[in-house]
Amino acid sequence: MAENSPASASNTLFSRLRVLDASSYIAGPAAAAILADFGADVIKVEPPGTGDPYRQVHLSAGNPPCEIAYSWQMDNRNKRSLALDLAAPEGMAVFHRLLRDADVLILNTPLKSRKKLGLAYDDLKALNPRLIYASFSAYGEEGPEAERSGFDHTALWARTGLMDTIRPAPDAPPSRVALGMGDHISAITLFASIMTALYRREVTGEGASVKSNLMANGLWCNSVQVQAMLAGAEYDYRPARETADNALHNLYRTSDDRWFHLVLLPEQKRWPDLLTVIEREELQQDIRFATMAARHAHAGELIEILDAIFLSRDMAYWQQRLDAKNIPFGAVHRLRDIPEDIQANASGALTPLYGLEGKADRTVNSPLWIDGVTKRPACRAPELGEHSIQLLEEIGFSEKDIEKLMAAGIVETCSKQA
Structure with missing residues (x-):
């Protein structure tokens, strides 16, 4: 729990749910953030050294300049960080021990890399038959482009006609979009997939692999116009x-x-x-x-x-x-x-953020509420490896074992330990 935050919401809806967020960038981590908002114990698994590249994306040209990693803070709030090298056999062994007690695993690793690392669903389901394996990709996991990489701008906006549809005039170029717009829509879909599978598990006792992708979410966003094409309608660009x-x-x-x-x-x-x-x-x-x-x-x-x-x-x-x-x-x-929008603040769409006092005091809330259910207060995102020692101790590693893993570079920690 971050500094100066309210007490943890131990009685929140998902307080007994453990989630491994081994995804990167936006859609996967944002889905995990929603689960964390409702109390899930979300463990952010990221590579030693640089961590999730999303930590640095706010520094990219074209994004609002700021000393705070604002996008990282928003989508990784209320999580614990484990810096773990999954490419090393010793790192994968640690991951397997975590996986045995996990309820949900979120991945967006490219399909080829998953097979190489042993992270495909078929590789993991025997370790934990009740696991919900939440897979997110660019273009889906079947078809000739299943292994093609993509981002929000390419697979969701460009591929599905959205960029073309929202151009301001027929002679204008396709509209450019800002960072993360489609990713956050997709995060809601991935969250819904996870919740559906968890409900199914309550009925059957079985885990499942659930899937979503950027292209499908883009088609869903643009579905009225796409359905018009499927129905044989004529399409003209919107006039100026x-x-x-x-x-x-x-x-x-x-x-x-x-x-x-x-x-x-x-x-x-x-x-x-x-x-x-x-x-x-x-x-x-x-x-x-x-x-x-x-x-x-x-x-x-x-x-x-x-x-x-x-x-x-x-x-x-x-x-x-x-x-x-x-x-x-x-x-x-x-x-x-937006920061001073009275309705956005009063309705809870913007919510207090704890742990970054003097730097940022609010964040964007996940856009769903349940009567009678309290969300966990939003607390700052973790430093890389901030909880590595704590998490290894929780799954039974001795101090000597942890020192060996750290000496070998399999696990990394930071000076700010929980």
């Missing part, structure tokens, strides 16, 4: 904002250079209310906008009118007026607006 097909489902700018997305649904019912908000009731009689079909046919002209109106006042003004008529719209928040 200024020439959108529907002026009442569109983005608008205010005088203080903020944007909001108007969604006037149901349109026929809310159209008079919008005219009251913008004080242009006479447009109700304009033949170009008298019916829904007419408004869509003259969408470009209506966009021009609304552009001028919304640009005349600031966001606060329009928010008050739109809210008063209960008209659906969404202010486009900038990233720097």
